[in-house]
Amino acid sequence: xxxxxITTKMPYIPLRGQxxxxxxxxxxxxxxxxxxxxxxxxxxxxKCLVVSAQRDPAVSDPTEEDCYMTxxxxxxxxxxxxxxxxxxxxxxxGSRARISHIFEEDGMxxxxxxxxxxxxxxxxxxxxxxNVRVLTEMFxxxxxxxxxxxxxxxxxxxxxxxxxVLCSIIxxxxxxxxxxxxxxxxxxxxxxxxxxxxDIIGRENQILAIARRINNKVVKNMNRGQREYYLREQMQVIxxxxxxxxxxxxxxxxxxxxxxxxxxxxxxxTKLRKEIDKFTKMNAMSPDANVSRTYIETILDxxxxxxxxxxxxxxxxxxxxxxxxxxxxxxxxxxxxxLAVMHLTKANKGPILCLVGPPGVGKTSIARSIARATxxxxxxxxxxxxxxxxxxxxxxxxxxxxxxxxxxxxxxxxGTNNPLFLFDEVDKIGSDFxxxxxxxxxxxxxxxxxxxxxxxxxxxxxxxxxxxxITTANTTSTIPTPLLDRMEIIEVSSYTEEEKxxxxxxxxxxxxxxxxxxxxxQLNIAESAIRDMIEYYTREAGVRNxxxxxGNACRKVARNIVSGKSKKNTITAKTLxxxxxxxxxxxxxxxxxxxxxxxxxxxxxxxxxxxxxIETVKMPGSGKLVLTGQMGxxxxxxxxxxxxxxxxxxxxxDIDNDAFKDMDIxxxxxxxxxxxxxxxxxxxxxxxxxxxxxxxxxxxxxxxxGEITLRGKILRIGGLKEKSxxxxxxxxxxxxxxxxxxxxxxxxxxSVRKKIEFIPVExxxxxxxxxxx
Numbered sequence: 001x002x003x004x005x006i007t008t009k010m011p012y013i014p015l016r017g018q019x020x021x022x023x024x025x026x027x028x029x030x031x032x033x034x035x036x037x038x039x040x041x042x043x044x045x046x047k048c049l050v051v052s053a054q055r056d057p058a059v060s061d062p063t064e065e066d067c068y069m070t071x072x073x074x075x076x077x078x079x080x081x082x083x084x085x086x087x088x089x090x091x092x093x094g095s096r097a098r099i100s101h102i103f104e105e106d107g108m109x110x111x112x113x114x115x116x117x118x119x120x121x122x123x124x125x126x127x128x129x130x131n132v133r134v135l136t137e138m139f140x141x142x143x144x145x146x147x148x149x150x151x152x153x154x155x156x157x158x159x160x161x162x163x164x165v166l167c168s169i170i171x172x173x174x175x176x177x178x179x180x181x182x183x184x185x186x187x188x189x190x191x192x193x194x195x196x197x198x199d200i201i202g203r204e205n206q207i208l209a210i211a212r213r214i215n216n217k218v219v220k221n222m223n224r225g226q227r228e229y230y231l232r233e234q235m236q237v238i239x240x241x242x243x244x245x246x247x248x249x250x251x252x253x254x255x256x257x258x259x260x261x262x263x264x265x266x267x268x269x270t271k272l273r274k275e276i277d278k279f280t281k282m283n284a285m286s287p288d289a290n291v292s293r294t295y296i297e298t299i300l301d302x303x304x305x306x307x308x309x310x311x312x313x314x315x316x317x318x319x320x321x322x323x324x325x326x327x328x329x330x331x332x333x334x335x336x337x338x339l340a341v342m343h344l345t346k347a348n349k350g351p352i353l354c355l356v357g358p359p360g361v362g363k364t365s366i367a368r369s370i371a372r373a374t375x376x377x378x379x380x381x382x383x384x385x386x387x388x389x390x391x392x393x394x395x396x397x398x399x400x401x402x403x404x405x406x407x408x409x410x411x412x413x414x415g416t417n418n419p420l421f422l423f424d425e426v427d428k429i430g431s432d433f434x435x436x437x438x439x440x441x442x443x444x445x446x447x448x449x450x451x452x453x454x455x456x457x458x459x460x461x462x463x464x465x466x467x468x469x470i471t472t473a474n475t476t477s478t479i480p481t482p483l484l485d486r487m488e489i490i491e492v493s494s495y496t497e498e499e500k501x502x503x504x505x506x507x508x509x510x511x512x513x514x515x516x517x518x519x520x521x522q523l524n525i526a527e528s529a530i531r532d533m534i535e536y537y538t539r540e541a542g543v544r545n546x547x548x549x550x551g552n553a554c555r556k557v558a559r560n561i562v563s564g565k566s567k568k569n570t571i572t573a574k575t576l577x578x579x580x581x582x583x584x585x586x587x588x589x590x591x592x593x594x595x596x597x598x599x600x601x602x603x604x605x606x607x608x609x610x611x612x613x614i615e616t617v618k619m620p621g622s623g624k625l626v627l628t629g630q631m632g633x634x635x636x637x638x639x640x641x642x643x644x645x646x647x648x649x650x651x652x653x654d655i656d657n658d659a660f661k662d663m664d665i666x667x668x669x670x671x672x673x674x675x676x677x678x679x680x681x682x683x684x685x686x687x688x689x690x691x692x693x694x695x696x697x698x699x700x701x702x703x704x705x706g707e708i709t710l711r712g713k714i715l716r717i718g719g720l721k722e723k724s725x726x727x728x729x730x731x732x733x734x735x736x737x738x739x740x741x742x743x744x745x746x747x748x749x750x751s752v753r754k755k756i757e758f759i760p761v762e763x764x765x766x767x768x769x770x771x772x773x
Contacts, residue, residue, distance in 0.1 A: 011038040011049040012102055012111035014067050016057040019181035021168035022072060024093045031086030032060070037108035039079060039089060047076040050097050050111050053178050064102040070116065070186045071097045093168075096185060118164050120191040131194040132163050138201045139170050145208035146175070164190045167197055176200060251293075252280045258300050268460045272299055295397065298404060299458060301412050307466065308416045310375050312343035317373035324369040325362055326506060327499040330747075331355070334490050335370060352445045354426065354471045354484075357492030358722075360542020363472040364424060366492070371420035376468060379410045383437070384425035392440035394457035404457040407444055411467070418466035426483070427473035438480045445469055445486050494541035494609060494725045496749045497534055504530045508547045512554045521568065523557050525550070528573035536583040539729055541609070541722070553579040592700040597692035599771070601684030602705045602727055602735070603676065604719030609726030611703060613670055614684045616692045621664025629669035632677025638708065639667050642686035645712050645764065646693060653768075655693045665689065680717040682708035683736065686764055687771055696772045702759075703727045704736035704767070712764040716740035721747045728752050736761055736770065 013035045020026055030036060042049040052071025059066045073094035080088045096116035103110055122128060136157060156173075160166050171184050180200060187193040255276050259269065275296055282289040311317070317339055321332045338353065355363040364380070371378035386392075394405035403409070411417065423445075429438050443449045444464065452461035476484060495503065509525055512518075538545040553571055556579045560566040571579055592600065597616040602609060625643055627636050643665070650657055667685055669676055683706040691698040705723055707715040716738050725748075727735055739760040745753065761767055 008112045008114070009110055010073075010113060011041045012099075012109040013038050013049060013051045014054045014062045014109070015051050015178075016054055017178050019053045019178045019185055020051065020072050020074070020093050021172045021181075021185065022093050022095050023165045023168045024172045025077075025090070026093060026172070027088060027090045029082070029086050029088050034061075034104070034108045036087060037106075039076065039087065041108060042076055043079060048094075049074055049076070050099065050113055052097075052099060053182055055179075063104075067099075067102055068182055068186075069099045070182070071099060071113075072185070073097050073115070116188060118188060118190050120189040121162075121164055123161060123163065125191070128163055128191055128194070131191070131198065132166060135166065135170065135194055135198055135201070138198060138205065139173075142174075142201050142205055142208070145205060145212065163194055167193050170201075171197060174200070174204065176204065252276050255296055255300060262300070262304055264304060265461075268299075271460060272296065291397070291402075295457075298408075298412070299460070302408070302462060303411065303415055303417045304462075306416050307418045308376050310418065311373065312339060314340055314343070317370075320373040321366075321369055324372075325366060326503045327495065328362070328366070328492065331366065331490055331492055335366075339374065351488035352447075352469045352471060352486055354473060354476075354479075354487035354489050355492050356473050356476055356489055358494055358541030359474060360540060360544030361492045361495065362542065363492050364422065367420065367422040367470045367472065370468075370470065374420065374468070377414040377416050377419035378422070379414050379419045380422045380424055381406050381410060382424045383441075384428040385430060386437050387430040389437050389440045390456070392437050392444065394455040396456045397459070402457055404455050407453070407464075408455045408458065408462065411462075411464075417463065418468070420468045420470065423469065423471040425473065426471040427475055427478045438483050441483055442486065445471075445483070493721050493747075495543060496725060496752055497531065497729070498749070498751050500534050500543055500546060501527060501530050503543050504533075504546060504550065508543065508550050512547070512550050516551075516554045516558050518554055518557060518561070522561055523554070524568075524570045525553070526570070526572045529571045529576045532573045532576050532583075533580070535729070536585050537580065539585050541725075549580050552581075556580075594697035594699055595691075596695055596697050597688055598700060599684050599688040599691065599698045600700050600703045600732070601681050602703050602723035603678065603681065604722045609719065609722035609724070611726050611730050611732070612676070612681065612684070613700075614681065614688045615668045615670065616665065616685075616688045617668075618659065618663045618665050618692055620662065623661045624664045626664060626666040627668075628666065629671070630676060631669065634679050635677050635681055638679050638682035639685050641710055642682055642689055642708055645686060645708065645710055646689055648710070649712070649765075650693075653690075653694060659693060665692070679707040679715075680705045680719075680723075682706065683714055683764065683767065687767060690768065691772070694772075698771045699773065701732060702734045702736060702771060703730075703732045706736070706738040706761070708764060714738045714761050714763060714767075720744045724748050724752060724756060724758075728756060733757060734759060736767060738762075 013030065015028070018028060030039065038049055050071055050073055052068045054062050054066055055068060056066060073096075074091040075094060077090045077092055080090075082088055096118075097113045098116040099111050099113045101112040120128075139157075156169055157166065160169065167184070167190065171181055174181070184193055184197060184200070187196060256273070259272060259276075263269075264272070275292060279289060279292040279296065282292065314336055318332070318336055321335065325332070335353070355366060357363055367380075368378055390405065392405050392407055394408060395402035404412075407421075410421065411419070423441070426441075429441075443453055447465065450464040450467075453464045454461050471487060473479060476489060479487075504525075505527070513520070513523060533546055533549050537549050540546070553576075557566075557569045557571075560569055577583070597618075599614050601612040601614050603612050625640065627639055631639070643660075646655065647657075647660055649655075650660075667688065669681075683704050686708050687698060687704065690696075703723075705717050705720070707717055709715065720737065720741050721744070724735060733755065734757045736759045739762045742758075742760050745758060759770060761770075
């Protein structure tokens with residue numbers, strides 16, 4: 001092997017936490033791309049390469065400074081691909097290698113090296129022979145103390161006379177750190193190498209002897225612990241004889257009395273009585289007794305027959321909803337309809353309500369208001385990031401530390417069997433090897449199944465049919481279909497500017513003033529200041545950031561009052577920046593000058609509606625369409641469809657057909673870090689491409705939305721209200737929409753419809769005269 005390997009340049013692999021020795025056969029795993037490339041290069045050549053250990057195994061992309069410069073030559077015997085990430089290779093280790101340089105080339109590591117010659121390797125030397133004998137004896141003692149199989153070691157060393165080979169075999173078998181082994185590998189003198197190895201084994205033998213003594217002491221202590229347990233058992237029997245037993249019988253009697261009062265279903269009652277009988281036969285101090293006690297008390301603590309007196313008065317519910325929330329008329333109407341059905345049927349069965357809308361629009365607070373309106377206890381469980389099914393159904397009692405699921409725990413905390421239970425962020429639920437929580441929720445939310453909901457910990461059914469379940473989500477796209485099928489979606493849309501002003505005046509400002517101890521005569525926030533907060537500081541679908549900015553202003557006012565700077569504070573549009581800082585957003589309408597290849601679109605996201613700027617450029621090339629800005633698959637298909645349509649009408653609008661062959665076209669949507677998807681940008685991308693190919697400036701003050709077909713048809717889209725409100729916040733006054741969406745204009749607030757002109761179109765050719773004058 002060495003004759004083939006005497007070369008100045010060879011493939012190289014750095015090893016993590018391993019050092020190999022000559023004259024051994026080893027197997028190891030590799031997974032880094034450069035290491036895999038080195039193996040491939042070696043297998044395509046003479047199957048030889050060089051390895052050495054890394055100084056720090058944590059370095060993922062080592063260079064020459066990170067590696068030891070003494071290694072070994074290897075010849076690959078076999079390569080087994082374990083999976084897509086790593087391979088296992090079996091090699092025969094040749095002589096030591098002295099590395100002079102490590103460098104990267106062709107996506108892999110190479111090294112310049114030469115064989116490292118052994119010195120002082122005289123087998124006839126008396127000192128060497130003595131070292132070999134001592135080394136062998138110490139190694140067998142090491143194997144005996146470590147509990148390893150010394151038969152295999154005898155076979156390995158049988159007939160080995162050469163001291164260098166003996167050192168390599170023994171060093172390879174030692175369980176010591178790789179850097180300790182590396183010091184051996186770097187010693188040229190065989191005599192010094194054997195002496196150093198003797199020192200290492202001697203130290204390991206001392207450590208093993210100490211460890212054995214410590215282990216013996218531990219065993220003795222364990223025996224002592226068992227003896228103490230036996231004595232405690234005797235003491236327990238003596239106490240029983242003297243009538244000084246623990247209160248376990250009294251405890252069991254109290255449980256049985258409570259069980260008689262509860263009048264549980266027969267199967268549940270029988271199971272619990274068996275558990276109580278089992279508990280009375282246990283040692284009260286044993287771990288099993290504590291587990292049994294916790295189980296019995298959990299079941300008895302459940303509100304089997306305890307219910308809140310619900311209020312089904314529609315007028316009272318409507319009054320409470322209006323007190324707590326401004327606007328949201330359709331949401332309130334749907335909730336009141338549901339309460340009316342419950343009033344007539346005297347039952348809680350019906351679809352589970354799912355409030356879907358952007359962050360900050362009040363989904364959780366609506367659920368809290370429903371609980372207040374109906375007189376129910378309010379329970380909230382956030383599902384964001386929940387991946388373990390046991391969070392819903394609990395752990396089986398066979399596991400140490402088992403507890404009920406959060407559903408049962410929440411019912412116990414509520415103290416009633418008919419609370420309003422809110423599952424928050426149901427669209428952010430996950431799943432992994434621990435189970436699928438979404439599937440576990442199916443039993444909880446299905447009115448046909450939840451009357452016999454069985455928690456894994458309880459192992460008995462509990463009736464959840466009286467619980468009123470409500471869920472919230474930012475989007476329905478990530479909710480599993482079977483779960484979505486059991487829920488009725490209620491859209492909680494974005495607020496208009498007028499609604500936000502009223503919410504701020506009636507709810508947010510009084511709330512923050514009370515929270516910070518500010519009296520009415522000490523602070524006055526003008527309507528103009530509120531509108532500027534909305535326009536220049538927040539620009540959101542809900543009012544969460546608006547509340548935060550009002551809080552910032554109130555804190556500044558509180559400081560002015562306490563410091564004596566100002567006892568009465570008035571915040572107007574002109575003085576707003578003194579209280580909450582400089583404007584975050586600027587009026588962008590002035591920047592929407594007509595440009596070639598740039599148009600304004602709209603999108604609907606989980607955070608509400610947004611406006612998009614679609615940019616296009618062309619450059620010499622071969623007719624490629626390049627798409628950037630983290631577009632999803634559907635949006636990419638829309639871009640391809642738009643370009644295909646424009647090619648079909650190229651002659652009609654004097655578009656040079658050679659541009660599709662000799663030019664590359666790039667479409668980009670700014671804010672590249674944000675993923676974007678959906679078909680509604682088709683009309684916008686088609687308009688931008690038309691502007692680019694005809695060299696005509698597009699009117700960017702007109703926003704548009706709509707899916708486009710290969711025939712130029714403009715198809716219906718969703719989220720028109722959210723998109724329109726986003727355009728309204730940006731100051732856009734004209735929007736092109738699909739004609740099929742005209743009925744959806746009724747959902748848009750009248751105040752917005754008055755300020756925005758909606759232009760319905762059926763075909764892209766209707767868009768051209770509107771954008772390109």
